[in-house]
Amino acid sequence: MINFKPLFLILLFSFNVSVSFGQSKSKYERKIFFPDLDNYKTLLTDFHQHTVFSDGAVWPSIRVEEAIRDGLDAISLTEHLEYQPYAKDIPHPDRNRSYIVASQSAEGKNKNLEKKLIIINGQEITRSMPPGHINAIFIDDANKLLHIDDSLKGIKEANKQTAFLFWNHPAWPAQRSDGIAKLDEFHKYLIKNNLLHGIEVVNELYYSEEALQIALDNDLTIMGTSDVHGLIDWLFKVPDDNEIQDNYLPGHRPVTLVFSKDKTKKGIKDALFNGRTAVFYNELLIGKEEYINPLVKKSLTIDNISDLKLGYSEDGKSTIKKVRLKNISDAPFLLKNLNDYTFESNSDIINIEPNSTHTLSIKTSGKPFTELNFEVLNAIIGPKKYLKLNLPISK
Ligand SMILES: [Zn+2]
Ligand SMILES: [Zn+2]
Known part of the structure; x- marks a missing residue:
């Protein structure tokens, strides 16, 4: 059994490298x-x-x-x-x-x-x-x-x-x-x-x-x-x-x-x-909402939006959207999904690491796609109160 350990570690290591791209x-x-x-x-x-x-x-x-x-x-x-x-x-x-x-x-x-x-x-x-x-x-x-x-x-x-x-x-x-x-x-x-x-x-x-x-x-x-x-x-x-x-x-x-x-x-x-x-x-940001909200909005932005391309369906179209989130700050962001949509690869809790990008695959089912809403569970605006973050989708 012990021989499998190094291989497992190598796999873990390469995963870390790929997400930090x-x-x-x-x-x-x-x-x-x-x-x-x-x-x-x-x-x-x-x-x-x-x-x-x-x-x-x-x-x-x-x-x-x-x-x-x-x-x-x-x-x-x-x-x-x-x-x-x-x-x-x-x-x-x-x-x-x-x-x-x-x-x-x-x-x-x-x-x-x-x-x-x-x-x-x-x-x-x-x-x-x-x-x-x-x-x-x-x-x-x-x-x-x-x-x-x-x-x-x-x-x-x-x-x-x-x-x-x-x-x-x-x-x-x-x-x-x-x-x-x-x-x-x-x-x-x-x-x-x-x-x-x-x-x-x-x-x-x-x-x-x-x-x-x-x-x-x-x-x-x-x-x-x-x-x-x-x-x-x-x-x-x-x-x-x-x-x-x-x-x-x-x-x-x-x-x-x-x-x-x-x-x-x-x-x-x-x-x-x-x-x-x-x-x-x-890993916490703590403060008044009036400063935590703009700080998080400057730190975590939507970097890119695209449609999921399907090579094998009749018209190649899908209602699944790919949204790339970019975090340029040293705080991670632990996001809780407040949208009607569910995700293809994530549960409704998403951890965006510091200085990283994360692509969310969003199943919109053809519903209007104008904004994303999250609760930021590590952005504290009062005792047991977390920032509600609204990210508008610009066309
Ligand atoms: Zn003292
Ligand atoms: Zn002191």
Whole structure:
């Protein structure tokens, strides 16, 4: 029996090669890619990371290098303001040092890069619950945020600096033993007074449906971050380019897609304050319908339509249509058929892999053929709510 195994593997392997035909980008490439929207650039960001300047294990230049490898547009190194376990080893009375070191590193590397990396000054205001941990990004001076005796003072100072503030890991079991994100009076006060602007729906390896509901109910910007302390590659199982294999999708860090008018700090800040984000986490896209819908429509398009040709019937005609779907993004799309038609080769659940094409053979039975409708089961627009995608058939 054991002799048949290699043959089976070879067959599997060649199948994988044949379905990946026609891609513009290899689905195994490390850099993350999503298309722009009509009016906005789609920028890739990770605004929650640590280095040795708080409790992380690496120097800021490593964070810069990781971000460049992942094809990111902007990052922030958000050191714990009140938790500095290596302060004796790496004394830094100026709490902006992590940002300054990263900025210098990025400046050097950007000279040789087509896609420049933007570094944004940030800190993690690290308190017990409530309010828990809150990231403040787009700050002017981290030193002024440090108020050991009073949680609210640092938050107010960050707001005075016109920073963007978001609530980190609101479902973290260390601060919410049931793993359920919920608002305390303190958070309600912050939201009511416009002192808190966003919430992490995804943090590191965790996704919280309750946090998503809080974001939607309170009009908070939806955020997803790595909160990395060690190495991105180890935490998210990202293979290096020379390790990439044909039989699995590379892991990736969670990123916040920011829909920005331009690639500037000002543009990103404006997008964050106006809630123009989505999260890419594992194989999920999570966000408000108004951004998830155009993002999926730009990513997944009808590439080609043709009639099934019959060489052996009387007139050679068939009511079966061949529709080629093209996915140019790094997210797969798990589609559920909402049409009256059935398919020739697929069940009513179809998985379109990242950066691939898939030809659907649709049995129209002569019914009007003007649009295709799917539920996208990995495009989440609310707790247990999935995007309904309409693809018009243009003649
Ligand atoms: Zn934290
Ligand atoms: Zn953190």
